[in-house]
Amino acid sequence: MSQADGSRFSRRQLVGGAAATAAGLSLPEGARARGRRRRRRVRTADVAIVGAGLAGLVAARELKRAGKDVIVLEARNRVGGRTYSKTLGAGATDVANMGATFIGPTQRRILALAREFGIGIFDTYNTGKNVLYFNGSRATYSGAVPPVDPAALAEAELAIVEFDNMAKEVPLDAPWTAARAKEWDGKTVETWKLENIHSPDGRKLIDLAIRAVISAEPREVSLLFWLFYIHSAGNIEQLINTAGGAQQYRVEGGTQLISDELARRLGRGRLIKRAYVTRIARKRGRLELETSRALVRAKRVIVAIPPAMAARIDYNPPLPALRDQFTQRAPIGSLIKTIAVYDTPFWREDGLTGQVTSDEGPIEVTFDASPKSGSPGVMLGFVDGDAARELDPKSPAERARAELESLARYFGPKALRPRVAFDYAWDRDRYARGCPVAVLPPGALLSFGRAVREPTNGIHWAGTETATEWHGYMDGAVQSGERAAKEVLAAL
Secondary structure, three states, rough: OOOOOOOOOOHHHHHHHHHHHHHOOOOHHHHHHHHHHOOOEEEEEEEEEEOOHHHHHHHHHHHHHOOOOOEEEEEOOOOOOOEEEOOOOOOOOOOOEEEOOOOOOHHHHHHHHHHHOOOEEEEOOOOEEEEEEEOOOEEEOOOOOOOHHHHHHHHHHHHHHHHHHOOOOOOOHHHHHHHHHHHHHHEHHHHHHHHHHOOOOHHHHHHHHHHHHHHHOOOEEHHHHHHHHHHHHHHHHHHOOOOOOOOOOOOOOOHHHHHHHHHHOOOOEEEEOOOOOOOOOOOEEEEEEEEEOOOEEEEEEEOOOOOHOOOOOOEEOOOOOHHHHHHHHOOOEEEEEEEEEEEOOHHHOOOOOEEEEEEEOOOEEEEEEOOOOOOEEEEEEEEEEEHHHOOOOOOHHHHHHHHHHHHHHHHHHHHOOOOOEEEEEHHHHHOOOOEEEEOOOOOHHHHHHHHOOOOOOOOEEHHHHHHOOOOOOOHHHHHHHHHHHHHHHHHH
């Protein structure tokens, strides 16, 4: 998924530049650039892939299976993109997922990869009561129905039914062709909410659901995009539920392990890390990718990074206006993932699942993220949308204090005393600039949606933002990698 900083110079380049300056000489920029290119290793392949997240690695695997020579360029010093698992230091499977965390039972592609690699999955802890913190009061409850004002709950439930019904009318492969696309892409979810939900608490419940799913505020999101997102998962229940929904399973050893296994099976020399792609240009019938570590020439290219990051590459010839304009309208959500590690999952002793929904931040949603063994106790918190933007500029210590105060509000004073607490602010990640998915505003799908997957000048597009099933999830990333590989094979 990633891109990286290309400002790396060899000792020879630094010394040479200093010597030229000392002699009162200056090298034209073009000459300096040509000198750098001569010193970089030149690689050739049938296909070059930008980004070693799930989408790029799956595409590489499919192409390799078909007998094609592939090179994957990854800006980071790791693979996985928005799957990032940080070790807790206790055991091989004791990790904190700072990015993608859960797998649902209908996400068949990512489940198949885990099975193929012998990677275990286990149920998200879901025994006991949930916590609702709403309008300044804390309550516990069982099941999926929170204890809020019945009139507000009824409005929210009717809104969910209406969302699901409208979503069925949105074609997954071309949502901009829906019969009501012009109407739905002409308004935000916020506008629809204000028109159709009248109680303040009912509106809050819808806000919480949308922030929890896409880490953005309803005012930022096209109604058409939201309906497409729902349809790509099946329905809203699939998106928000733990049992039977997108949060049902977790991965032993962390979600990044799946990307690690894909990369390992590529073989030596096919993956170049710390290789930030700055330019893709057509030269002498091939595509040439300039990176900080190598110059790669290929017949075809797959760009498997978020649209906003793909837009930072210099293309020659330039991308068609429709594609370029689309990437300008695909900002990614704002998310901070928080982790607090305790000796034991003490909330279980209190009869709680560890799952919280709150209308007060910064943490508004939590899950028990303890290893399968149940020790140590790990609490995962989500800071989404405006709350993430407000918390992001603060120091790590200030963020940790605010995050732990949230947990103490839900679970009591024990939550203030973790072994260790840390977070990951995805808005600061230089190769993603947000998480979990690009969120489209009004007008983007209707006017520019055709450019989401359409190849151009030998360049193909992958990534969960191009998926038609489980858009925004790991399963969608896998689907997109498979689809892009098929396109390339057909073209070759």
